[in-house]
Amino acid sequence: MNINDQALIVRSPDLAQFVRGERTLFVSPDSASWTVLEGDELVSFKRLNRPIAAGDFIRENYTSDAASGRAFLQRLYVDDLIRVNGRSYYEPSELWKTPQRYPAFLCLHITEACNLRCSYCYARAHSKKNRMPLDTAKLIVERIIRELPGPDIVINFHGGEPLLEFNNILAAVKHGREINEEVNKRARFITQSNGTLITKEIAEKIHEAKISPGVSIDGPAEVHDKYRKYPDGRGTHADVWRGINLLREAKSTPGVLAVVHHPEDYLPVFRFFLENNFEGMRINYTSYIGRATEEMDFHYVRGEKFAEKYLEMVDEALAWCRKYDKPLRINDLDHFINNLTSKSRPFMCYRSPCGIGNSILGFSLDGGISGCEETASMGLFTAGSIFDPTPLTEVVDNSPVLKELYERKTENIPRCSRCAFRRFHGTGCTSKVYAMYKTLFRESPMCRFYQIVLEELMWKIHDNPDMKRYLGFCRPDRPPVQA
16 A cells, blocks of 8 residues: 555554663554664654654655655554554554464374483483373374364374383374375374484484484583483483484484573583584473472572573674575474564464464373363363364364363453563463463563663664574465455
């Protein structure tokens, strides 16, 4: 929509402002739009404190360069900093519709047993806990493939330590592939392991079965062995690293996941992955959930320190990318950058409502259907049973439990509803919020982390446009939705 001279323009309401020196960052919360203004552009924008005809604004502020004035107004409109004839460039009610109706990421909580005793385990796993019967696993996989309508399906075998049930995983995958020959979907099977049980034989079978392996390793031994231990207290780093190398020798490409409890560990963990030729990684902070609530300390202002050290890692990552002219994939940094530079929201955990029930389902040992893997392991929010013949699509559509979870939206959470960054990050992880507060309608316990990181990334992206190319997770943007 071109802005003609008679169009009435005015500054958008409810803009958040963050000032640094002579520059101001403006954020439009409802449309997740933002821009940095400085100099003459900032001065002229500040004059838009009352409705004015576009032509009059251009004549008053761009006397010798009307074309630049029109281009500036058009940019302000697209960045949602102004209204034109009372209308915004985006229609938020259309912009933030859930991008999918039925889950495509399905997690089988295949076992609660584990050969380790990690201090932060959300499942409180240990060696004597129960495991999912093979018939249950095969039924879940079959019904997922037959009943969920999407062409792409990812089935994740989780735990506990899933490799304790490796033979059952192989049997369930084989059954799934046989079913898929009838249905012909793009079905992918993955698993997340602690890595200690991987042998040459297991690594080769993982590769042969085309299972994508993920391994949890918390960086170098001095970091990893603090919390990822055997029940007798011995560190596990050497055994995990051996398992990763066996996967590599078998021609698999393992994904790596680290968990940090001390923010000072971000850089050592990041450097460890680079030194060992991982150019994709996930580095999570610990959460107040499961065994961590009993064995670990959580400072009430930890988010600020985590944000500080996380951003130091971002700076080092960008420097590495420029040095070698290569991109890095760092979840969740790539999703942050995507959400700051796009209206698409491919990552289910940074939406409102989050992907619980609509993008992901979890299946507990007894075949219970839950909103996600973590709630399945916690025995919370059970929406049905795999032994009930009700189609999975109807469970997703009609379960009162899932309907309640779908109401966990930013507008229904007091602190989130007032936050300038609410459409960039969503509502935070439902299971972690419930573990901390015993209610669905609270903000993320680490909301301050996200506020600091998202604002700082806006400044960094403005000053470093190559960040998106090097560190962003590029997906096609959703087309603009114009009012």
